[in-house]
Amino acid sequence: xxxxxxxxxxxxxxxxxxxxxxxxxxxxxxxxxxxxxxxxxxxxxxxxxxxxxxxxxxxxxxxxxxxxxxxxxxxxxxxxxxxxxxxxxxxxxxxxxxxxxxxxxxxxxxxxxxxxxxxxxxxxxxxxxxxxxxxxxxxxxxxxxxxxxxxxxxxxxxxxxxxxxxxxxxxxxxxx
Amino acid sequence: xxxxxxxxxxxxxxxxxxxxxxxxxxxxxxxxxxxxxxxxxxxxxxxxxxxxxxxxxxxxxxxxxxxxxxxxxxxxxxxxxxxxxxxxxxxxxxxxxxxxxxxxxxxxxxxxxxxxxxxxxxxxxxxxxxxxxxxxxxxxxxxxxxxxxxxxxxxxxxxxxxxxxxxxxxxxxxxxxxxxxxxxxxxxxxxxxxxxxxxxxxxxxxxxxxxxxxxxxxxxxxxxxxxxxxxxxxxxxxxxxxxxxxxxxxxxxxxxxxxxxxxxxxxxxxxxxxxxxxxxxxxxxxxxxxxxxxxxxxxxxxxxxxxxxxxxxxxxxxxxxxxxxxxxxxxxxxxxxxxxxxxxxxxxxxxxxxxxxxxxxxxxxxxxxxxxxxxxxx
Numbered sequence: 011x012x013x014x015x016x017x018x019x020x021x022x023x024x025x026x027x028x029x030x031x032x033x034x035x036x037x038x039x040x041x042x043x044x045x046x047x048x049x050x051x052x053x054x055x056x057x058x059x060x061x062x063x064x065x066x067x068x069x070x071x072x073x074x075x076x077x078x079x080x081x082x083x084x085x086x087x088x089x090x091x092x093x094x095x096x097x098x099x100x101x102x103x104x105x106x107x108x109x110x111x112x113x114x115x116x117x118x119x120x121x122x123x124x125x126x127x128x129x130x131x132x133x134x135x136x137x138x139x140x141x142x143x144x145x146x147x148x149x150x151x152x153x154x155x156x157x158x159x160x161x162x163x164x165x166x167x168x169x170x171x172x173x174x175x176x177x178x179x180x181x182x183x184x185x186x
Numbered sequence: 187x188x189x190x191x192x193x194x195x196x197x198x199x200x201x202x203x204x205x206x207x208x209x210x211x212x213x214x215x216x217x218x219x220x221x222x223x224x225x226x227x228x229x230x231x232x233x234x235x236x237x238x239x240x241x242x243x244x245x246x247x248x249x250x251x252x253x254x255x256x257x258x259x260x261x262x263x264x265x266x267x268x269x270x271x272x273x274x275x276x277x278x279x280x281x282x283x284x285x286x287x288x289x290x291x292x293x294x295x296x297x298x299x300x301x302x303x304x305x306x307x308x309x310x311x312x313x314x315x316x317x318x319x320x321x322x323x324x325x326x327x328x329x330x331x332x333x334x335x336x337x338x339x340x341x342x343x344x345x346x347x348x349x350x351x352x353x354x355x356x357x358x359x360x361x362x363x364x365x366x367x368x369x370x371x372x373x374x375x376x377x378x379x380x381x382x383x384x385x386x387x388x389x390x391x392x393x394x395x396x397x398x399x400x401x402x403x404x405x406x407x408x409x410x411x412x413x414x415x416x417x418x419x420x421x422x423x424x425x426x427x428x429x430x431x432x433x434x435x436x437x438x439x440x441x442x443x444x445x446x447x448x449x450x451x452x453x454x455x456x457x458x459x460x461x462x463x464x465x466x467x468x469x470x471x472x473x474x475x476x477x478x479x480x481x482x483x484x485x486x487x488x489x490x491x492x493x494x495x496x497x498x499x500x501x502x503x504x505x506x507x508x509x510x511x512x513x514x515x516x517x518x519x520x521x522x523x524x525x526x527x528x529x530x531x532x533x534x535x536x537x538x539x540x541x542x543x544x545x546x547x548x549x550x551x552x553x554x555x556x557x558x559x560x561x562x563x564x
Contacts, residue, residue, distance in 0.1 A: 054382070054397070056390055063391065070548070072398040132394070134401030138378070142260050 028053070028078075028129070034102055035076055037153040045146045052139060054130040058122035071109030071116045073132030074154075077101050080126025086118045098123070110136065110154055240526055241362050245369035249377060250411040252277070256374055270374050274367070288438075295436060302435070309468040311335075399548055406540045413500035414533065417492065418445040421455075424491050425462070428482035432475045434466050444487065450532045452512050455492070459483035511535055 029046040032038050038049060053076075058064060064075065067086060077099055084097040084105060096118055099105060105120060110133055131150075139147040172179075252273055259269035373380075381400060388396040422445025429437035440462045447458030466479040507515070512532055519531020 054386065054393075056393065058390060065394065070395060070398070072394050130394070130397075132397055134398055137401075141257055142266075143264065144261070 028055075031078060032076075032129075035104060037104065037107070037157050038150065040153055041146070041149055045149060048139075048143060048146050049131075049150065052131065052135045054132070056128050056130055058126045058128065060122060060124050062122050064120040064122065064128065065106070065116050067116055067119045069116045071106060071114055072134065073130055073136075074104055074107040074110045075120075076104040076129040076131070078127040078129055081123045082120050082126060082128075083123050084118050084120050093119075107154055107158060109133070111151065239523070241365040241369060243530060244362065244366050245373055247411055247415070248366065248370045249373040250408045251415060252370065252374060253408065254412075267375055270371060274371070291438070295439065299436070306465065306468055310464060313467070395548070399544060402544045402548065403541050406544060407537060410536060410540060411533070414449055417496045417500050418448045420496060421445050421448045421487050421492060424487050425482065428486060429462065429479065432466075432479060433470060434462070434475070434479065435469060436465065440465070444483070448492070450512070450516065450528070451507060452509050453516060454532075455483075455488050507532065507536055507539060511539075 027050075029043065029050045032046050032049055032053070033041065033043075038046065041049060055078075056075075058080070064082060065071070079101060081098060081100045082105070083095060084099065085093045085095045087093055106116070108114065109116070110131065113133070136147055136150060139150070252270075255273045255276075256266070256269045259272050260266050263269055263272075381404070385393070385397050385400055422441045425444040426437055426441035429440055434440070443461060444455075444458035447454040450457075462479060462483060463476075466476045470476050470479075512535075515531035515535040516528050519527035519534070521527070523530070
């Protein structure tokens with residue numbers, strides 16, 4: 011076939027599609043192909059320049075972001091305004107998932123380290139999905155809950171270990 | 187504070203002062219030009235928007251109304267377009283049944299209404315003349331005003347306009363009947379995509395907030411529109427039920443009128459009961475049936491059903507407007523789009539109010555959390 015026409019009639023490769031990429035993200039690993047196509051229509055694709063802020067600590071949070079391309083830096087500011095890096099995230103990583111189900115302010119700031127493409131999944135869209143296709147919404151929310159639970163368990167273990175190492179810092183009621 | 191004071195206080199340079207006065211002069215000149223050509227802009231705007239504005243608005247209202255059944259079927263079928271078709275077929279069947287019931291009545295009623303109208307106007311003028319005669323005895327200075335003739339001319343003009351204008355507006359309605367289902371279909375099918383496209387234009391920094399607020403505003407609006415329509419329908423049904431047990435003529439049309447005017451708060455219900463009470467007074471006299479109709483309009487429909495039952499359940503107290511805003515909305519709506527503008531003016535102002543309240547609520551919710559965190563840190 012003529013290369014010009016082959017461009018027109020070429021089907022998008024499975025690996026290039028957004029639905030395939032979403033399937034590689036741990037939160038959505040339980041979703042089937044049809045569910046991932048529904049999810050594809052739900053996420054918002056946003057592009058960020060190098061150094062651009064995604065959100066700041068204290069901003070109203072209404073959902074999570076998944077990194078499709080590029081890298082971001084998660085950081086926090088102390089009372090004097092100096093920054094402390096918490097994590098650097100790359101393609102396939104996600105952040106802000108705790109605000110997907112409950113409205114809360116962002117607890118850290120995020121900025122793009124290079125030109126970055128993020129997929130935003132927001133509470134309002136998930137709520138809409140619960141009305142229209144509750145089965146898929148349930149799978150998505152189960153995935154989010156699973157990841158949050160795993161992270162909470164790890165955080166709890168770390169906290170216990172820290173308490174054992176530095177008992178003077180932690181009053182009893184915090185760990186209880 | 188005048189310009190010289192400002193210059194002295196801010197210690198402007200000569201160039202800055204010249205620039206300041208030039209800008210001020212240009213501003214005043216632009217204001218005058220805009221003011222003088224405002225009538226032309228308004229008329230242009232009206233001509234450009236009237237054709238599409240009403241069908242678009244009706245389509246949006248229908249979209250809000252049909253969204254719950256479409257979502258219901260979408261949950262069952264998993265296909266949105268198919269669900270819309272199912273809802274359209276069901277709505278079409280209902281409309282067909284309604285029209286096949288109303289059309290024979292309508293022809294009959296229209297002919298009798300044409301002969302009855304001059305009689306009603308004549309009777310009304312008679313009542314007014316009696317009233318004015320009595321008033322002349324009490325207040326002789328109002329003799330100069332010929333109230334009965336003036337009101338008769340006004341009523342004849344208004345009603346004549348409606349009778350002549352109806353075939354013309356029927357043509358318009360034909361156009362609307364074609365456009366509205368089409369617009370509604372696309373709003374139902376692609377509404378969320380249209381909203382997503384609009385939201386995607388927001389800058390990255392404000393995107394999340396715009397997205398969240400749009401959802402909240404649409405949610406509130408859909409509740410408001412559905413609530414108002416259901417309220418108007420129930421009022422119409424109650425008025426119809428109440429009127430049909432009396433001997434009054436045109437109970438169906440009086441009930442429809444009462445329902446539609448009920449969409450406008452405060453003033454609407456009062457306007458809605460005028461024809462009913464007037465016809466009752468002329469046809470039935472000041473008997474038991476007349477007082478039953480008055481009680482039905484005021485006490486049963488408005489006070490008991492609307493104020494005590496429907497409004498607390500259906501309409502959020504935030505979306506209720508102050509009477510002053512209602513009057514402003516009716517005047518501006520009437521000036522821009524005539525009678526339809528008077529009906530839709532109030533809902534549009536309510537929509538603006540809901541939008542502003544949601545923005546304030548959103549900001550307050552999050553600033554409250556921030557304040558708490560700060561307080562805890564202190």
